[in-house]
């Protein structure tokens with residue numbers, strides 16, 4: 001067992017992102033002194049946040065404020081994490097697996113003389129006490145295990161890799177004294193001149209959604225039936241690169257090697273061929289359902305359930321049947 005494990009808490013204001021509860025649950029299996037690192041971007045961890053973090057195993061919350069640079073820049077976040085590691089030396093630091101997290105992890109590991117593993121789906125300690133992270137590689141065709149030999153293991157973990165479980169006797173995480181550090185030259189070398197929030201959507205974010213409905217070239221540009229199916233299932237809508245390049249949907253919806261990496265419990269791909277670059281971003285999906293009119297489409301080679309048919313007929317029929325069953329269940 002490693003002793004101290006740090007978990008970078010993803011939060012918007014005082015609202016804690018659900019991935020933190022999964023990371024804390026995982027951290028508990030790797031060390032008994034689990035500390036939540038809270039990068040202060042203007043909001044301190046309030047009582048509700050400390051209660052939640054404590055419920056999932058954080059012993060304390062370590063607030064860190066980096067002054068003199070935009071708090072969301074990779075270099076700023078890394079400056080904060082370096083300060084946290086100095087204040088609370090740990091053998092392991094866990095982060096989520098968004099683009100930003102992976103960039104942060106890489107930079108941090110270099111500066112902290114550590115080892116980095118991104119996109120892990122499991123993390124354990126081996127008999128020698130080394131941190132060993134498991135991940136899927138080469139579009140899910142291989143599983144690899146990486147033992148970190150550097151001073152500190154910096155591991156980004158895919159969402160839904162661990163089921164968040166509260167501790168038996170929860171206690172609110174204690175608030176440690178805040179650390180205030182000055183941003184280094186790399187963080188100060190960039191000035192953020194504007195930031196606009198994306199229009200709010202009721203759908204969950206693509207990277208964290210438990211259900212993702214993905215459309216490809218086969219949609220021919222009409223995502224409306226896929227959006228309806230996603231809404232019935234409470235899921236997010238994603239797309240292949242072909243669909244985003246065509247301008248049928250925004251680039252932020254692209255799933256794949258050069259897009260968002262997803263690990264939903266349910267992936268439904270409609271009009272998606274299952275090309276290797278796409279598969280690289282969704283191979284951690286637990287159950288894959290494919291709708292494609294071509295019985296030889298590569299996606300059927302790795303789908304758990306396949307429907308050969310025209311998506312313009314199959315997808316609305318699925319939505320209708322789900323609605324009918326839900327209606328029957330609630331009436």
Ligand SMILES: Cc1cc2nc3c(=O)[nH]c(=O)nc-3n(C[C@H](O)[C@H](O)[C@H](O)COP(=O)(O)OP(=O)(O)OC[C@H]3O[C@@H](n4cnc5c(N)ncnc54)[C@H](O)[C@@H]3O)c2cc1C
Nearest residue numbers: 216217218240241256257258259271273277278292293311
């Ligand atoms: C360096 C690099 C990086 C890349 N990164 C990514 C990435 O991040 N994400 C990504 O997605 N791609 C990426 N690509 C592109 C990738 O290689 C594929 O070209 C792309 O994923 C294919 O998208 P598609 O499945 O929508 O289209 P296609 O491969 O053209 O497949 C369309 C499918 O729709 C089916 N279809 C057509 N009409 C219907 C219908 N009415 N009903 C049902 N099925 C129908 C067809 O049978 C076909 O199987 C990358 C490529 C490169 C070179």
